[in-house]
Amino acid sequence: MPARRTQVGHDELSRTLAKLRDDAHLSGAAAARLAGDGFSQSKISRWESGRLVPSPEDVGQYAAALGTPTTVRQRLVTLARDAHASHKAAAPARIALTRTPGYQARVGRIEADSEHVATFHPVVIPGLLQTTAYMRAIFETMTDNRELIESTIIARHERQQPLNDETHRFTMVIHAGTLAWCVSSPTVMLEQLEHLAHISRRSNVRVGVVPWGAPATALPQSGFDIYDERLVIVGQLAGAAHITDPRDIRAYLELMRQLEDMAVFNSQARAEMGTIADVYRARSGA
Template structure:
């Protein structure tokens, strides 16, 4: 399911199946477009496998063609699979991690509301330069090599998106993500101070889920929700992009659930400041 070559084939198979159904119904592309409210050019691109349709697009096409329920279910299942895109970190390394940072910056700039769930470490948008350098330096045997300094510069440049006041950010961290000793104590202290300062910006919320009380869900993955149009999920080996509205809705529910159990506003700021003090004056 996560093989890019297979994903391309699934998109083509889906387009071919939809074209066969249209022809079996005796409809031309223009008539189908009029029935389902899509442009004829988009119908053509979908049928040729050049455009990945959303689940909603396929649902509208199938309704317009009055497709039997069992056939419709099969094609909708295929659409959901095709709407999951995976890219490995080896692929990122081949094009340069700095290019990936620029792609993330462009995606952020195209969004109005960005929600980030951070169960492991702070994300690139709220990292200090020293902390980012530690995070981006390969540390485990088998890690992919890349130009660390170029990646750090690209990550710092991407933080300019935080300055646009019309854009809203929520960074939701676990206490573990704040405490994880990813760098030297002085670097960790500055990182916590930096996040406390960011939390005071008018368009940015930094929340922390404390290690107390009962929370019945598990913080399994780092994920980012861009508006309500797509979700990216980070894995050790790469990242997954989800576009199915059901997947997006589920991740929004997850985010809201964890946010309800977090410290926010001044409480979160005070916690981050206390962590900075703990790193600065604590014992190794």
């Protein structure tokens, strides 16, 4: 029976699942019956639309039932595992675990698989927008392991590569107070702000700044990243939580909308950056 066409998500996992069913010439109901107990047409539809991330176990069983080649099945399981991964350290002293090269690579795969990434952080500039000196200063507050710091910086730079690909879109909102946190030195901050202004001119990157004194219609307590409409990663003191429940994701989408309404973009955002950069420039003697 021909597969019924539903809206397909933009991410690799959703697209691949939809293609597998299409190639098998199965309806959603037929594919669910083939996969066995616990599968339904509505669940498969939500996977393919990107509204629900399957568990690694479910996607592995489903792909096997559809006769998917092993390499493709393993790739789907990896994508699902990355999305569901939850990183919690046993104690605050182990916060750096979420900043390791392995974690950076895992988040990088999620970012590369996303069409749109939306980010807010109340304390630091988002990692995708950080300069090398700013990264190093941040990581030095977490560990004195020089090898770990340098390898993590390399991994974070690799994460930044999708910024150069216009098929990926990014929306980053930063509070002016975040830019006023002097990380390391005025010289480091001046370089960071100049880099931020440069990045904000890219056609696929929107950088918004919430100005000093802007009425607060939202008060987020933690930083977060939204990947399309399928995953939210929320920064926590002891690690990072990966959220895939559609109801929770909708709440973060609304929160991001409120933050965007509070922010200014384009030339107005660069004017806010310039005002703060002038302060650092005076302090650095530049």
